[in-house]
Amino acid sequence: MSNALATKTAITCDNCNLDKLCIPKGLNRSEVGELKLLVSRNNIRQKGEAIYHAGSSFRGIIALRSGSVKLLSFDRHGNEIVVDFILPGELLGFDGMSLQVHNCTAIALETVNFCHLPTHQIEALTLNTPGFYQILLQRSCNQFDVQVQKMMLSRRSAEERVASFILHISDRLKIRGYSELEFRLTMSREEIGNHLGIAHETVSRIVHHFQSLEIIEIKARQLKIINKKKLFSFYKE
Amino acid sequence: MSNALATKTAITCDNCNLDKLCIPKGLNRSEVGELKLLVSRNNIRQKGEAIYHAGSSFRGIIALRSGSVKLLSFDRHGNEIVVDFILPGELLGFDGMSLQVHNCTAIALETVNFCHLPTHQIEALTLNTPGFYQILLQRSCNQFDVQVQKMMLSRRSAEERVASFILHISDRLKIRGYSELEFRLTMSREEIGNHLGIAHETVSRIVHHFQSLEIIEIKARQLKIINKKKLFSFYKE
DNA sequence: CGACGCTTTGAGGAGATTCAAGACACGTGG
DNA sequence: CCACGTGTCTTGAATCTCCTCAAAGCGTCG
Numbered sequence: 460m461s462n463a464l465a466t467k468t469a470i471t472c473d474n475c476n477l478d479k480l481c482i483p484k485g486l487n488r489s490e491v492g493e494l495k496l497l498v499s500r501n502n503i504r505q506k507g508e509a510i511y512h513a514g515s516s517f518r519g520i521i522a523l524r525s526g527s528v529k530l531l532s533f534d535r536h537g538n539e540i541v542v543d544f545i546l547p548g549e550l551l552g553f554d555g556m557s558l559q560v561h562n563c564t565a566i567a568l569e570t571v572n573f574c575h576l577p578t579h580q581i582e583a584l585t586l587n588t589p590g591f592y593q594i595l596l597q598r599s600c601n602q603f604d605v606q607v608q609k610m611m612l613s614r615r616s617a618e619e620r621v622a623s624f625i626l627h628i629s630d631r632l633k634i635r636g637y638s639e640l641e642f643r644l645t646m647s648r649e650e651i652g653n654h655l656g657i658a659h660e661t662v663s664r665i666v667h668h669f670q671s672l673e674i675i676e677i678k679a680r681q682l683k684i685i686n687k688k689k690l691f692s693f694y695k696e
Numbered sequence: 697m698s699n700a701l702a703t704k705t706a707i708t709c710d711n712c713n714l715d716k717l718c719i720p721k722g723l724n725r726s727e728v729g730e731l732k733l734l735v736s737r738n739n740i741r742q743k744g745e746a747i748y749h750a751g752s753s754f755r756g757i758i759a760l761r762s763g764s765v766k767l768l769s770f771d772r773h774g775n776e777i778v779v780d781f782i783l784p785g786e787l788l789g790f791d792g793m794s795l796q797v798h799n800c801t802a803i804a805l806e807t808v809n810f811c812h813l814p815t816h817q818i819e820a821l822t823l824n825t826p827g828f829y830q831i832l833l834q835r836s837c838n839q840f841d842v843q844v845q846k847m848m849l850s851r852r853s854a855e856e857r858v859a860s861f862i863l864h865i866s867d868r869l870k871i872r873g874y875s876e877l878e879f880r881l882t883m884s885r886e887e888i889g890n891h892l893g894i895a896h897e898t899v900s901r902i903v904h905h906f907q908s909l910e911i912i913e914i915k916a917r918q919l920k921i922i923n924k925k926k927l928f929s930f931y932k933e
Numbered sequence: 934c935g936a937c938g939c940t941t942t943g944a945g946g947a948g949a950t951t952c953a954a955g956a957c958a959c960g961t962g963g
Numbered sequence: 964c965c966a967c968g969t970g971t972c973t974t975g976a977a978t979c980t981c982c983t984c985a986a987a988g989c990g991t992c993g
Binding site: 532534535542556557558563592595599600601605606607609610611613656 | 769772777790799822833837838839842844848850851
């Protein structure tokens with residue numbers, strides 16, 4: 460697997476540290492072997508750049524190697540709606556799968572590096588790799604569960620939403636092997652508020668409130684969870 | 697296909713008036729032929745009875761022949777959350793597909809009659825009928841688009857939500873061949889409000905307001921859309 | 934180190950909720 | 964067929980949460 464052109468050791472699905480979490484999840488070794496030949500690796504976007512635009516044709520599933528992304532939709536007045544945030548190690552692109560046209564725009568919140576599994580390869584995989592279809596279907600049906608969760612959250616107070624947001628980010632980072640208690644938010648208060656359906660001033664007031672209760676420490680975008688239990692009870696209450 | 701035990705002509709996927717809208721959608725004739733042998737038909741539930749419960753194992757996809765259903769989840773205090781309403785001709789059960797356990801409870805809002813495509817038949821179909829997998833995947837990826845739509849709606853005023861709700865029901869009934877301008881709401885104000893994330897009193901006030909503007913006529917649950925254009929502009933505004 | 938964008942903080946106001954009470958519809962039994 | 968009771972729907976008044984607008988403080992990056 461040595462490649463004279465590569466300045467570093469080539470990163471493949473085999474040695475990628477996301478291997479248990481990304482597309483290969485649930486595939487056996489030979490299936491991963493097949494997958495790694497089909498994936499376009501080491502794609503880069505700088506902060507603010509798009510990975511794909513709403514309306515563009517679906518080109519395949521993307522796995523974030525590093526960096527984070529916001530997934531946007533636009534309302535009838537052209538205002539951004541932050542549909543989701545994608546963290547390192549997570550997948551995106553599913554918004555284009557139904558109609559083969561992207562429903563959302565994906566924008567890098569910081570420099571990102573990603574892998575890309577093209578559409579025609581997806582089709583090939585679903586034919587040759589039985590397990591792959593299962594993963595794709597489960598993954599997309601999972602959206603239903605996610606939807607219910609979001610629906611419940613939209614009934615809650617602004618404070619509960621912010622608590623849930625922080626805990627959710629924390630959990631997702633933990634799964635990928637990052638620190639669950641101390642991390643940097645890569646999105647603005649505006650983007651958080653937009654995502655949660657509250658004003659950015661409200662986000663500000665609430666994180667300040669959590670800080671005064673010694674639940675978190677927050678300075679600009681650097682966040683430290685001091686009392687996770689209390690934060691959780693805030694959300695569960 | 698004659699059956700001495702059947703008192704009426706047996707209803708199959710061939711003569712079902714939902715044939716273009718239900719599971720066979722997108723399948724060719726021979727594929728429909730295969731499907732109709734696998735489906736359990738003519739299941740009945742009375743008003744208030746469950747079709748499946750949250751936590752029960754996934755048994756397959758259900759196609760509503762007649763009647764309507766509410767799809768519920770429950771919050772941490774056991775309060776109902778009305779996740780969705782399912783109208784005649786529509787499918788349900790997808791909330792169990794991801795984890796093979798139902799995430800929601802489906803309750804009949806009136807007497808319902810439904811078909812049932814069992815899990816093992818789904819698996820068989822995905823192997824033997826290439827088109828079926830595509831439909832299932834598209835259908836479930838579609839949940840992503842639905843999620844974005846709901847997210848947008850949750851940002852809007854109570855009035856806009858109610859307008860959107862009425863128009864949405866109207867559109868769905870129209871697709872199934874029912875009157876789009878005059879129909880009976882099978883759910884209570886409470887259930888509508890719950891679904892839209894507003895109080896039932898607010899629903900009441902708003903439909904009354906729409907009536908005073910001569911946009912709709914509503915008497916108890918019987919609804920007549922007088923000025924669809926105006927209703928739409930209310931929603932689009 | 935200066936400028937711009939992001940974040941914080943305050944004051945006032947709008948929209949929706951909650952609570953409460955009365956009107957209405959529907960199904961049941963007499 | 965009508966009276967009755969229960970659950971649903973309507974309507975009003977007070978309250979509250981969160982938003983909007985405005986201005987000042989802070990951070991970050993050229």
